[in-house]
Amino acid sequence: xxxxxxxxxxxxxxxxxxxxxxxxxxxxxxxxxxxxxxxxxxxxxxxxxxxxxxxxxxxxxxxxxxxxxxxxxxxxxxxxxxxxxxxxxxxxx
Amino acid sequence: xxxxxxxxxxxxxxxxxxxxxxxxxxxxxxxxxxxxxxxxxxxxxxxxxxxxxxxxxxxxxxxxxxxxxxxxxxxxxxxxxxxxxxxxxxxxx
Amino acid sequence: xxxxxxxxxxxxxxxxxxxxxxxxxxxxxxxxxxxxxxxxxxxxxxxxxxxxxxxxxxxxxxxxxxxxxxxxxxxxxxxxxxxxxxxxxxxxxxxxxxxxxxxxxxxxxxxxxxxxxxxxxxxxxxxxxxxxxxxxx
Amino acid sequence: xxxxxxxxxxxxxxxxxxxxxxxxxxxxxxxxxxxxxxxxxxxxxxxxxxxxxxxxxxxxxxxxxxxxxxxxxxxxxxxxxxxxxxxxxxxxxxxxxxxxxxxxxxxxxxxxxxxxxxxxxxxxxxxxxxxxxxxxx
Numbered sequence: 001x002x003x004x005x006x007x008x009x010x011x012x013x014x015x016x017x018x019x020x021x022x023x024x025x026x027x028x029x030x031x032x033x034x035x036x037x038x039x040x041x042x043x044x045x046x047x048x049x050x051x052x053x054x055x056x057x058x059x060x061x062x063x064x065x066x067x068x069x070x071x072x073x074x075x076x077x078x079x080x081x082x083x084x085x086x087x088x089x090x091x092x093x
Numbered sequence: 094x095x096x097x098x099x100x101x102x103x104x105x106x107x108x109x110x111x112x113x114x115x116x117x118x119x120x121x122x123x124x125x126x127x128x129x130x131x132x133x134x135x136x137x138x139x140x141x142x143x144x145x146x147x148x149x150x151x152x153x154x155x156x157x158x159x160x161x162x163x164x165x166x167x168x169x170x171x172x173x174x175x176x177x178x179x180x181x182x183x184x185x186x
Numbered sequence: 187x188x189x190x191x192x193x194x195x196x197x198x199x200x201x202x203x204x205x206x207x208x209x210x211x212x213x214x215x216x217x218x219x220x221x222x223x224x225x226x227x228x229x230x231x232x233x234x235x236x237x238x239x240x241x242x243x244x245x246x247x248x249x250x251x252x253x254x255x256x257x258x259x260x261x262x263x264x265x266x267x268x269x270x271x272x273x274x275x276x277x278x279x280x281x282x283x284x285x286x287x288x289x290x291x292x293x294x295x296x297x298x299x300x301x302x303x304x305x306x307x308x309x310x311x312x313x314x315x316x317x318x319x320x321x322x323x
Numbered sequence: 324x325x326x327x328x329x330x331x332x333x334x335x336x337x338x339x340x341x342x343x344x345x346x347x348x349x350x351x352x353x354x355x356x357x358x359x360x361x362x363x364x365x366x367x368x369x370x371x372x373x374x375x376x377x378x379x380x381x382x383x384x385x386x387x388x389x390x391x392x393x394x395x396x397x398x399x400x401x402x403x404x405x406x407x408x409x410x411x412x413x414x415x416x417x418x419x420x421x422x423x424x425x426x427x428x429x430x431x432x433x434x435x436x437x438x439x440x441x442x443x444x445x446x447x448x449x450x451x452x453x454x455x456x457x458x459x460x
Contacts, residue, residue, distance in 0.1 A: 020238050021308035022320045066306065069241035070248075085238055085306070089322040092237070092266060092307030093219045093278045093298070113375050114445035115457045162378035163385075164441065178375055178443070182459040185374070185403060185444030186356045186415045186435070200337040203355065209411035212359030215352065215431075217424065218340065222349030224422055274346035285361055287354065291432050294352075298424060 013080035106173035213287035229314035238306035350424035360410035366451035375443035
């Protein structure tokens with residue numbers, strides 16, 4: 001069982017994707033659950049979202065990303081239960 | 094007549110000296126009138142104050158000075174009616 | 187120290203300054219970043235700020251920790267406003283206090299620069315003519 | 324712009340900031356210098372500030388003019404408190420606002436540094452034990 005109480009399939013993990021600001025507009029949603037192979041990187045998950053999620057191809061190839069509220073690079077390895085955020089170019093301040 | 098309505102003696106000018114903070118304590122006064130030769134510099138006036146004013150010798154040889162509310166060097170030439178300020182080391186802020 | 191890193195209300199910089207007040211800290215520097223409506227900015231009336239709020243809080247804590255590593259005797263506080271911010275009103279405030287002014291200036295500037303670079307915040311500009319657009323960077 | 328360069332009352336930095344507020348100026352930096360009572364400062368309870376007040380006003384105007392020459396799009400305001408200032412309360416405030424934050428930080432720092440260097444202000448420290456002394460520099 002992962003921390004969401006779901007059975008962890010053999011060799012896969014579950015993550016939560018979140019889309020913010022313009023990305024949420026492009027996709028018409030602010031998040032989704034995603035099952036990825038164990039050992040998948042952020043880059044792997046991004047490509048899966050671009051292929052498997054409706055309008056996912058509207059996202060850039062290499063968006064800014066954060067895992068569990070921390071900026072990460074594309075080669076960051078995901079763990080079961082992670083929250084992966086897709087961040088449009090930052091514009092704070 | 095100078096701007097104080099005093100007659101300007103032949104070859105002399107009148108200035109107003111002001112003493113601040115610790116200097117006022119050292120001299121027991123916060124100012125005095127001074128007559129100096131026409132063409133006198135700040136340095137000349139300082140030496141005159143140190144000799145002619147009671148406790149004037151308690152002042153440093155080369156204090157910070159201002160004329161008419163502006164910092165000046167010791168070689169600044171005085172004009173009739175000037176206000177010459179004797180400034181202890183500054184400690185603002 | 188990082189209380190209320192996100193607010194929906196007008197930023198109250200005087201309160202932030204008061205929160206850091208300490209007689210050992212002789213220098214305090216505050217930065218306010220406001221919604222600009224200058225000659226190059228078009229007729230912006232309001233900016234709508236949205237944020238990944240949990241991450242803003244976490245990232246500000248990390249930025250303040252990074253500042254402490256460089257200026258150990260400085261303390262910092264920061265606040266980002268979200269929602270609709272009218273032109274001329276502040277969207278971000280950063281305050282740094284230190285025993286001496288050099289560290290206060292440097293720590294404040296560092297936190298502002300890092301906040302602009304690292305905080306997951308986005309803005310949508312609304313114009314006088316009723317149109318709006320995402321403004322990136 | 325330089326209204327009330329000298330005050331006998333507690334400094335109100337929020338009002339100074341408001342005086343400079345302008346939607347064209349996206350960055351505002353405020354400095355507060357407070358009476359410090361740290362480990363190296365002894366048991367200072369109050370500092371009595373005295374000033375050559377006419378010259379403080381004139382010199383602040385010149386300092387602000389010098390800042391404008393270097394950062395033409397920045398505006399600045401400064402205020403020095405005189406009289407008794409208790410430990411922990413500000414004795415000086417400087418605010419600078421500019422279209423972008425870099426100029427606001429730099430102009431504020433410049434005015435603070437020049438004010439400390441050039442303003443004819445003196446301070447007498449009063450200690451818990453009732454003694455007092457001039458503090459120079």
